[in-house]
Amino acid sequence: MTVSESLRMTHSNTMEGRSMMPQSNASKLREVFVTSDPTNHGALVGRVDATPFPVGGPDGVGHVSPGPNPYDLLSASLAACTAMTVRFHARRGKVPLERVEVGVSFHHGAAGERDSFERTLVLEGKLDAQQRTFLLEVANLCPVGELLGISADIRLRLDATTSDLNAGTQASYEDDLAELGIPNIYPD
Template sequence: MPTERFTFPGHDGQLLAARLDLPDGPHLATALFAHCFTCSKDIPAARRIAARLASMGIAVLRFDFTGLGHSEGEFENTNFTTNVQDLIAACAELDKRDMSPSLLIGHSLGGAAILKAAPQMTSIKGVVTIGAPFDPEHVTENFADSLPDIIRDGVAEVSLGGRPFRISNDFLEDIAKGELTPAIGSLGAALLVLHAPRDATVSITNASEIFLAAKHPKSFITLDDADHLLGRAEDAEYAATLIASWATKYIDLRRPAPPIGIPEGILRVSEADPAGFLQDIQSGPHHVLADEPAAYGGTNKGLTPYGFLSAGLGACTSMTIRMYARRKGWPLASVSVDVTHDKVHGQDAEAKSKIDSFTRTIHLTGDLDDTQRARLLEIADRCPVHQTLERSNHIKTDLA
């Protein structure tokens, strides 16, 4: 995943540190990600979501709000309104690059900020919130014991996530005015609300209120037992998969025509988990996972490589039979194909080692006579994948 790092001016001219994760292949759309309160653009959940979307052709811009991470400015001089203004500045930066965002993703308070900012961004087609509060003032619960000090002194240092931050009374006054209902009702874009029922930081009732305030199209999906920060890799991957799948309904992700001679375009396989065997497989708008069983060191989250090979044979066989029966006008009600793969000893002079053996069991239903059934069995052998597997093949490998 290529990455470009740069800075752009935020709401008050201070430079904000940004990271633009780009697709390896064609750039089909752009997403803008807003991180959680006092977090940064580099939290694991943001990285994993950006990687998944980039694999689909969606570039993702993440940046540190003013005074956080590697951005300039003082955090104590910021508030909810400045976060919204920073988001609008980020959108303007993408506009200048001819990469206007069509998707907004916000985590926690970042989710509230994108809800507020979205109506001011004309290019947005989809908005995703993750563990977002319906009332931005909810964040004050993180430092409730310090509220009297902040009100009395105008500013006070609080500890959030084990790190010190200075919170001002201006922040409290601004966050209290962060009414989201009008903005949610006028999003002008599809909304996906993701929230964990056991979120101990922002309760799931917030998700219900956001969902009820929004107009259709809208979707609400729970994140099961994930924590607020999606700290476990599998929770962040699950959220990323949901976002990627949902986005295809509202964002045009059609890829340019593939090279001549490659009718299906280029299929890309990339590691999803370097510690195991999990693989991301992307072909056009389609995404699947490959893995190995747990007994072989995998996590069993997808078909094995040989499973995909068997699936290709079975799918092609079924399609070939259906096409022939349809052309003949035969009463084939349904077709299914069972495929098993094994290693067997070769029978010819060269085959001292084992060779691959695939066994197909074809199930045909419908008012077919014996002659038709026999003919469809013959047609199965004309399946292009069958013919590819039976003949010698050549694989050319280049180093990129």
């Protein structure tokens, strides 16, 4: 059995039946809602439980709402899940990880090509080469990464330095919307 197979079995066994939600809500599906705000040019506001967050992007009439666009949110989900997975396995394995940082960039594939995500993993702490390799391997066990990997390529690289915290997505959500050929709607 390879290290990756062993990790996958351990990850599967330790996470089986568990949820990242509080136990009282584990049987309920969490829904994410996005609604338009008619008082703010129709800007979109997302909500998970009672926590609101802005959803950015063009509105079709010349306004661009501030906040992360859908590609940013998808990348943030992958980054958060990767960091949580690494932290979980580091704590469980008593690996002296002091800090983990995950940067994600999204690349929209050309016609007929797969989209891709590039993850950069920064690990801080008194880690030896074996521990770094272990954490790099468990990063690929991230459930969101496994789900996204069905339709997109996901690459991971280890970076010895802190990455740019504001790298953002390299794909343009606005450009993808423009490719749909939906004409702008101008108010009367």
